[in-house]
Structures are given as structure tokens and as C-alpha cells.
Amino acid sequence: TIGKAGGNAAAQSEAISRLISLALRSGLDPNAIVRQLNGISGPNPTWEDGRLILSTPDAIGKALDDYLKENNAGSNNSVAMKEKVRITMAQETSAQETSYECKDCGTSANVVNEGGCLTCRECGWSKCD
Structure with missing residues (x-):
């Protein structure tokens, strides 16, 4: 992709x-x-x-x-x-x-969808489809 x-x-x-x-x-x-x-x-x-x-x-x-x-x-x-x-x-x-919640730190303000991956800009957590 x-x-x-x-x-x-x-x-x-x-x-x-x-x-x-x-x-x-x-x-x-x-x-x-x-x-x-x-x-x-x-x-x-x-x-x-x-x-x-x-x-x-x-x-x-x-x-x-x-x-x-x-x-x-x-x-x-x-x-x-x-x-x-x-x-x-x-x-x-x-x-x-749509807002996403970080699975590690719980914030939703800094979780963004970039290139098909959810990434938390607060703690660095990432999940890709």
C-alpha cells in the first residue's frame, strides 16, 4: 500500500x-x-x-x-x-x-491516524491495521 x-x-x-x-x-x-x-x-x-x-x-x-x-x-x-x-x-x-484513545496512557488528545497506524504522540504507542 x-x-x-x-x-x-x-x-x-x-x-x-x-x-x-x-x-x-x-x-x-x-x-x-x-x-x-x-x-x-x-x-x-x-x-x-x-x-x-x-x-x-x-x-x-x-x-x-x-x-x-x-x-x-x-x-x-x-x-x-x-x-x-x-x-x-x-x-x-x-x-x-473520530477520536482514538491510547491503549497505554489513556489520552485521546494526541492519538492520530498516520498512514494507517494509530500513534500516540504523548507516549509513543502505535498500532497498525
Whole structure:
């Protein structure tokens, strides 16, 4: 998995994901994002489920395209897509507001979710899924 913590590939994936989220929340046609990402070549192309993946951006573009095709959420249905994005953003916001309690020191003020791991900034306790 590629998330917040990590090296260059993780940082680039995080940046691409945030920009896609911003573009979708701003009402950009998701097919325009797919067109921009598909075909970007990298140094290590690979095969996944019978398809050639040229780079991380290419994989993200293909995944978004697959999602749009499965959910009929292309440019002809941009209102439905905007509604899905709005609902998803509301869910993300409520999930971010969830507080966690440290299993060692009991504090909840300094427990954060970073890269899929709960970490207490008070005592250093950590738990990963």
C-alpha cells in the first residue's frame, strides 16, 4: 500500500490523489482526469490483471476509468458524480473527526491516524491495521 508515510513514490501518489480529489470537488469532468493520467510512462512498466500499467499515474487513471465505467458516472452523468463526491467528502470529514484513545496512557488528545497506524504522540504507542 502507498500512503502518507514513505518515500518518493508514496509522496507522488499522495499528491496525485489530493489533486484528483480537489479537481472532482471543483466539478471537473472525471473523464478529463482519466485522459490526462492514462498513458504516462514510467521507468518500470508492469502487467496487472492482463493490462499493461506504465506508471503510478497510469494505474490511477485506469482505476478511475474502471470506476467510472462500472458506475456509469461519466461526463453524461456529472450531476450524479458530484453528488457521490459530496457524500464521500462528508464521510471523510466525519471519519477524520473520530477520536482514538491510547491503549497505554489513556489520552485521546494526541492519538492520530498516520498512514494507517494509530500513534500516540504523548507516549509513543502505535498500532497498525
